[in-house]
Amino acid sequence: MVRDILKNTIKETISDLSLEADDIHLEHPSDFAYGDYSTNVAMRIAKQIGENPKELAREITDKIREIKIKEIEKVKVAGAGFINFYLSREFFTQSIKEILKIGEKWGSGNSLKNQKIIIEYTDPNPFKEFHIGHLMSNAIGESISRIIEFSGAEAKRANYQGDVGLHTAKAIWALMRRKQRGSTPLFTGDEVLGVLGEAYAEGAKAYDGDDIAKEEIKKINKKIYDKNDNEINSLYENGRKISLEHFEEIYKKLGTKFDYYFFESETGPIGKELVKKNIGKIFEESNGAIIFRGEKAGLHTRVFVNSEGLPTYEAKDLALAKIKNERYDYEKSIVITANEQKEYYKVVLEAMKQIYPELAKKTKHISHGILRLSSGKMSSRTGLVITSESLIGEVKTKVLDKMKDADIADKEGVAEQIAVGAIKYSILKQSAGKDIVFDFDKSISFEGDSGPYLQYAYARASSVLEKARRQNIKSDTKKVIAETTELEKLLYRFPEVIERANNEFEPHYITTYLTELAGVFNSFYSREKIVEESGSSPYKIALTEVFKITIKNGLWLLGIKAPENM
């Protein structure tokens, strides 16, 4: 990359002047007027050696000018001592040619070459609804997986689903009551999932407010573990199956294909054993429970096996790390959950460090914010949830309404791609750790800073290229436009953006970049006639092609589909 050429040049120049700089900081100035790259080395060194920063910047710049580099057109000193680099026409043309050649691999790198990485996300619970929180985890996890893959790693997607625990008992308790009342047929029809969600909410409410129900639910929970009650077994198996099948439909809609599925029913027993084996060494007994004293590491105490002898999520997560590693010999394991698990996971990692130090070292926890409803907090316990399905459905209805006059082949399919794109964009446009204040009407936008904005720019570019094809005007990079376009000044940066997103596990850098790029393309489109009988048309068509490649690869990294027409 040019970046490396510039860095090395600066480094050499500095050592020629018998000076030293450990890290050369290079950035893109916010304004193209300040060039394509800028460095502050002169200011940093000047401070150390007590020289005037502007003077030093001039010295460095003079030296750099002596070396003729074809990628650099000019170097200038500006401001308090910035050294600004302006890239050459030749460089830009070359980069356009290169992108055309690389095509769908454009932007990919090899910083994670040959690494095996397992990444866990989404994690919905059977018997509960797949709500917009899961959607958020899925959008972020899927995008990070793709970024990792694009950086050369083998990424395996893992989904950890809670098929045992009190929540299943709560739902089954309510289902049994319904059955007794003879209401709602349990496992037929489309409403099944709604019923399961309601059943969970009903059970959870009873558990909190009714002591008799609480005891009944606890009994059911035990029976689910012991598998000794036919009626419960049947409700459990059916409910589990229907939930999981339904989740598969959602994954398909969202564009995720999991390589591994893990269940709490399998991590539970192993986790319990693991904890019991280490009593006295790592864990200790206290009030009938087995706990881990996190205070020794500046954390807090957590229960790993409760006083009823059942493993908690903590114990299960320890086992999960081990099971994952057995099934897939990973070099790195990434676990994505909501922020509320942040402190929790630190304790688990500390315990893991003592049991499986090598696994703890390979495990990285990433937490994201939650979708916070402007109307109040969402809770599946109270039944106050927005399911992913209903959200996608409503957005899709709006999209279809907008498309009613359009003449498009697969309207339904495209509308769904746009709906999912709009939702994913609203999640991936901001830094992953922050909460999203979610307003049903405002959050999903079709205009401006939005998923459809990117998709629209893509469809527009496709349409332009289609016209060029019809008129038989071919793209060509031989004859360039005299003045370098802003498009060219942004396009070559794509791999750098991905690299940064990869380093920081932050897809939003890509979102921001693509939106800026699409904006520049839209301006270009409105200013220039791309397909016409003129000498500059072939190059403008080439630019459009390169824009299309970049936006497509970028959208793929976000897990957003790019329809040709909309």
Place this chain on the structure above:
RNA sequence: GCCCCUGUAGUUCAACGGAUAGAACAGGAGACUUCUAAUCUCCCGAUAGAGGUUCGAUUCCUCUCAGGGGCACCA
């Protein structure tokens, strides 16, 4: 009470210690006989407060205020 995270235009978000703090939505003014107006062009508008470190602070440190999360048998 202790520990973590977050406070940026009216609103929702950007800004890898740098140059004039960027967008979008909302508000105001324009642009479709021309490749898709889900678009483009222009205007209005912000760093919670107080100190400190630095040539330079939205960014780092301290305190205050505000919001969120966690802190023993939920996940």
